[in-house]
Amino acid sequence: MRKITYRDALREALLEEMQRDKTVFLLGEDIGRYWQGAFKVTKGLAEKFGEERVLDTPISESAIIGTAVGAAITGMRPVAEIMFGDLVTLAMDQIANQAAKIHYMFGGQSRVPLVIRTPFGGGVNIAAHHSQSLEAWFMHVPGLLVAVPSMPSDAKGLLKAAIRNDNPVVFCEHKLLYPIEGLVPEGEYTLPFGAAEVKREGKDVTIVATMFMVHEALKAAEALEKDGLSVEVVDPRTLVPLDKKVIIDSVRKTGRLVVVSEDCKTAGVTAEIAALVAEEAIDYLDAPIKRLATPDAPIPFSPPLEKHLIPDEKSIIQIVKKIV
C-alpha cells in the first residue's frame, strides 16, 4: 500500500469507476480541464475521459442535481459535484423531494443511482456561506444514504461503493481533509455502507466522531493516553445507514460516551447518536453522555471567532475530562 492524499484517493475512486463502467460520468461547476475542480479532486479526468464524461455545467445547482436524477433513472450513474456544501440549499428540492423519493413514490419501479459529492466544514476562514456542515439535514430524508469518510482509504472505498449503490448518496467531504495523507489500497477496494470502524481501541471512554473530527479525536486520545486514560475512537463512516452495533458495543465496553461532530448541536449528528445510545444502551453508561458540536451559530469569518466555535483537540480533551 502507498500513502496518498484524501483528494487523490477520491480521484482514484472516480477514475477506477469510470474505467470500470462507462455509464459513470461526472458533472459539476468547473470540474473539467480549465479549472479541474474547486478542490482539484477531478484533476486530469476530463483529459482522460473527455468532456462528455466530465461535464462542466453552468452555475445551476438545481439543474445539476435534477439533470443527474434524470440521467440516473434512465440508465446512467452520475456523480455530481456541488462546489461547496453550503450550496446544496439551491438543489434541495431535487435532492430531498425528487432523488430521495422517486424509488418509493413510484412503487419501486425506478432506481436513482446518483452520487452527490460536496465539501462541508470550516477551518479555512471563508465564513458563513462556505463553511457549514449540513450532513444531518440529509439524515432526515428517508431515501438518501449519507457517507462521511474521514480517512483517505475510507474516501476511496466508500466512493467506489457509493457509485455502485442504486440509491442516491450524499457523499460528504471536508475541506481540511483533502490534503491529509494515509495508506490506501491500490485497485479494487470498496467499503460497505453501515460499517463503522474503531479507529483506535481503548477501554475507558468512547469518542464517536466523524470526518475531520476523527483526526482531532485521535489527537486528543493520544494526549489523554499520557494522562493514563485509554480512549476508544469510533468513526461511523456512514451516517445513513448508521452502524448502531459498533457504537453500542464500544459503549458497553467503556461505559462512557462523548460524541463529537462539526455540525450544529441542535438536532444534529451528535443529537442522533446520543439519542440512540440513550434509547438502546443506557444501562451500559457509567456517566452522562457528552456532546461536543459547533454551537448553534453561523460560522464567522475572523480566525479567532471561527476557532472558538469549531470543536478541536483541546475542547475534546476538556469534555472527556468532565466524565472520567
Place this chain on the structure above:
Amino acid sequence: MDSDTLVLMYRKMLEIRLFEDKVFELYGQNLVPGTIHLYTGEEAIAVGVCANLRKEDYIVSTHRGHGHCIAKGARLDRIMAEILGRKTGYCKGKGGSMHIADFSVGVLGATAVVGAGIPIATGAGLSIKLRGTDQVAACFFGDGASNQGTFHEAINMAAIWNLPVLFVCENNLYAMGTHQARVMLIDDIAERAAAYGIPGVLTDGNDAIAVYKAAEKAVERARGGRGPTLLECKTYRQKGHSRFDPATYRPKEEVEEWLSKDPVRRLRKQLREAGTISDDKLAQMERDVAEAVEAAVTFAVDGPHPAPREALEDIYA
C-alpha cells in the same frame, strides 16, 4: 397527416376525456382520496406530442398528469387503480394522482413540485446523448412552472449541450388562481426560448393537428441531433384547478369562449368533415372507449388496498 394517426389521436383524446370525467364522478362518490387535477380541455397537447413519440422515448409529467400517461401508452386500469390508492396501481398506491409513473412505456413520472420535472427531462436528454441512442425526451409543464428557476436552468443546460428534449409548456392561462398577466409581462412564453438560443414555437393547444405538426418538427430536430425546442401550447382547463376549486376567478365569457374551442369536439368534427372515419366507426370507437374506462374502474375498485406494512417497503433500492 395519415388517417391512422388521426384516428388514433382521436381515440387517445377521447380516452383521456372519458377517463377524467369518470375520475370526477368517482371523486363525487368519495372513492378518490386526496386531490385531483383534471386534464379536461388540454387533451390535444399530450396526444399531439405523444403521437410523435416512440415507446422508448421518455416523458416527464406534472400534477395534472393523467392525460400525459394515457397519451404515452400507460394503461387506464393501472392509472385508475393508483388514483384510488390501490396496490394494483402503477406505484402500488404510494404515488396517487399526482405521482404516476410507468417506466415500461417511458413515463418517467410526475412530480407535484411545480417546475421540478424540467431538469429531470434535461437529464433524460443527457442520458440519451451519452448512451448514444436516438430517443427523445418530452417534458410537460404549466405556465406557472415557467416562472421557476428550474425552467431557466434546465432549458439553458439542454441548449448548451444540444440535448434531444421537447419542453412543452401547457399554457392554460392560470396557475391556480393567478392569471398569467399578473406574473409575467410577456404574452407568449415561447419568446423565452430566445434567451437560450433555441427555437420557441407557439401553437394552438386546443388543435390536435396543430400540436402534432409543431411537435413533429421539434421531435425531428431533437432526434436529428439539432437540440431542444420550447413549444408553447395555448389552452385552457375546463374544470377548476383541483378538487374543491369552483374557479370563480375566471370571467364567465372567457370560460365560455374556451369551452367553444373544445379540442375533442374539434378533432371529431375535423375527422368527420374530411371523411377520415365513418360515423359508424366513430360510434363504435366511442362505445369501446367508454367500455375501456368502465373496465378500468372495475379493475381499480376490485383491487386491494396495500397492506399497512408496505408503507415501509421500497424506501431504498
